[in-house]
Amino acid sequence: MSERVAKRPTLFTVPPAPSTETKLRGARCSSGHLFFPPQQIGCEVCGLYGDEIEIIELDASGTLQSFALSHRQQRPGSTAPLIIGTVALDAGPALEVVLDVDDTAGLSCGQRVAGHLVDVGEDESSRRIVDCFFAPTEPAEPAG
Amino acid sequence: MGRTLADMRAVSVVGIGLHRYQKSSKTPYVELGLSAVREALADAEIEWSTVESAFVGNAVLGMAPGRAMLKHLGATGLTLCQVENASASGSTAIRHACLEVATGISDVSIAIGVDKPGTVPISMSWTGAERLSSMSPLLSFALLTNEYMNRYGATPEQIAAVAVKNHGNAASNPYAQFQKVRSLDEVLEHPVAGSLTRLQCCPFGEGAAAVILASDEGIERLGIAAGRAVEVIGSVSRSERVYTPGDSVIVELTRETATQAFDEAGVGPADLDVVEVHDAFSVEELLYTEALGLCAEGEGARYLAEGRSQIGGDCAVSASGGLIAMGHPFGPTGVGQVVEIARQLRGEAGVRQHAGARVGLAHMVGLGQVCLVHILRARI
Numbered sequence: 290m291s292e293r294v295a296k297r298p299t300l301f302t303v304p305p306a307p308s309t310e311t312k313l314r315g316a317r318c319s320s321g322h323l324f325f326p327p328q329q330i331g332c333e334v335c336g337l338y339g340d341e342i343e344i345i346e347l348d349a350s351g352t353l354q355s356f357a358l359s360h361r362q363q364r365p366g367s368t369a370p371l372i373i374g375t376v377a378l379d380a381g382p383a384l385e386v387v388l389d390v391d392d393t394a395g396l397s398c399g400q401r402v403a404g405h406l407v408d409v410g411e412d413e414s415s416r417r418i419v420d421c422f423f424a425p426t427e428p429a430e431p432a433g
Numbered sequence: 434m435g436r437t438l439a440d441m442r443a444v445s446v447v448g449i450g451l452h453r454y455q456k457s458s459k460t461p462y463v464e465l466g467l468s469a470v471r472e473a474l475a476d477a478e479i480e481w482s483t484v485e486s487a488f489v490g491n492a493v494l495g496m497a498p499g500r501a502m503l504k505h506l507g508a509t510g511l512t513l514c515q516v517e518n519a520s521a522s523g524s525t526a527i528r529h530a531c532l533e534v535a536t537g538i539s540d541v542s543i544a545i546g547v548d549k550p551g552t553v554p555i556s557m558s559w560t561g562a563e564r565l566s567s568m569s570p571l572l573s574f575a576l577l578t579n580e581y582m583n584r585y586g587a588t589p590e591q592i593a594a595v596a597v598k599n600h601g602n603a604a605s606n607p608y609a610q611f612q613k614v615r616s617l618d619e620v621l622e623h624p625v626a627g628s629l630t631r632l633q634c635c636p637f638g639e640g641a642a643a644v645i646l647a648s649d650e651g652i653e654r655l656g657i658a659a660g661r662a663v664e665v666i667g668s669v670s671r672s673e674r675v676y677t678p679g680d681s682v683i684v685e686l687t688r689e690t691a692t693q694a695f696d697e698a699g700v701g702p703a704d705l706d707v708v709e710v711h712d713a714f715s716v717e718e719l720l721y722t723e724a725l726g727l728c729a730e731g732e733g734a735r736y737l738a739e740g741r742s743q744i745g746g747d748c749a750v751s752a753s754g755g756l757i758a759m760g761h762p763f764g765p766t767g768v769g770q771v772v773e774i775a776r777q778l779r780g781e782a783g784v785r786q787h788a789g790a791r792v793g794l795a796h797m798v799g800l801g802q803v804c805l806v807h808i809l810r811a812r813i
């Protein structure tokens with residue numbers, strides 16, 4: 290297995306292959322505000338910055354708030370169709386994600402989901418690029 | 434807290450003009466803008482030389498489009514400022530023209546919106562911050578639509594009904610980009626993302642809009658017909674705070690901006706006769722009729738289904754056709770909303786007229802996120 294590199298290195302961890310487990314990198318201000326994506330240039334709640342903000346790891350697990358099959362790409366150059374979702378992380382923040390599923394039939398709002406690493410290509414140094422996509426960890430609620 | 438519009442001298446819309454919103458064409462923006470400005474001057478029956486300041490709202494034209502356009506009216510040396518605030522650029526131009534007049538700096542000021550789809554990038558994507566999955570507004574609204582249906586038990590057909598109403602209104606608006614009545618079946622065709630379909634998403638075209646604002650002193654001095662003037666009684670501009678995770682930013686931001694505007698204007702949701710909202714995507718109209726207090730949370734679909742937001746209902750929402758059908762050329766959009774409201778409050782909206790309209794509200798949000806709310810009232 291070749292070396293792996295994160296598509297967005299500041300946002301999630303990449304353990305040695307072949308594990309697909311990942312943790313998100315978030316941040317906590319000394320004011321208590323916990324947020325994602327991480328940064329130390331200034332807290333949106335209180336304005337503290339630098340060492341007052343700690344970069345922390347967040348479990349990439351949460352609840353699916355919404356999902357949709359999109360026939361349009363996220364941005365020029367990305368793929369479509371794709372399935373996207375809004376996830377309320379157990380740690381607090383809510384984020385929009387790509388769902389690593391074939392169709393929406395197995396999805397329902399309120400379902401438990403988690404992030405995992407997905408191979409999305411290769412960089413110039415022949416390293417595998419991995420991204421963090423989400424998928425259900427339990428069956429969908431029966432419809433209706 | 435400083436002063437609000439309510440503490441300053443009266444400011445009124447005295448002239449309105451539009452260039453039709455349309456698909457991107459070879460027509461230079463200069464011609465689009467001049468056409469709207471000349472129509473507004475003719476409407477107010479005043480000369481360009483009497484206009485003391487101009488605020489030009491544009492989001493995608495790039496640097497300094499104002500003077501290259503306005504010089505063709507006679508380069509009077511007036512105060513000139515370009516205003517960029519994403520989709521709310523035009524609304525922000527309106528606000529600054531209002532303040533220019535209300536504070537007593539100008540007796541006559543003009544807010545102009547003009548844009549053509551261009552290649553100007555979005556600076557907020559250059560902050561240096563990585564995003565896990567940066568979604569276009571379309572994809573974010575597809576997610577919000579599904580969340581709304583799940584939370585309140587609304588159906589795709591109930592949400593699509595927003596587009597049926599707004600395409601219907603735009604069909605009799607000569608300035609609208611789309612002027613065709615659409616059936617529910619037609620609106621439900623061509624899925625784009627989630628339950629959003631092509632006709633439930635606004636077009637991004639080109640166009641222009643102009644609104645001339647004047648003080649009572651200006652109205653009297655220039656002999657402007659005071660009976661057709663429409664007073665601006667509230668102007669509020671706010672930006673996103675940190676909300677509870679999972680709450681919709683645009684809903685919370687709209688609610689707090691509208692609340693402040695109602696306080697300033699001394700009116701409430703029940704007083705509103707005509708409302709134009711930022712309905713770039715169909716679900717937004719339902720969210721905003723709730724956030725503005727026209728109906729309770731989760732009741733937006735029923736409010737629409739009962740015909741209460743139709744022209745002739747309780748409060749005509751997007752009588753112009755809204756962003757979905759009149760169009761959303763960025764800079765002109767917020768100015769065009771005020772044009773429609775002024776036309777309605779004057780009783781000059783023809784077949785689109787909402788009978789007895791006295792009080793109107795214009796609402797825009799812009800990427801970032803910012804929110805602008807203006808409240809207007811007929812003077813006679």
Ligand SMILES: [Zn+2]
Pocket residue numbers: 318319320321322332333334335336337
């Ligand atoms: Zn803080």
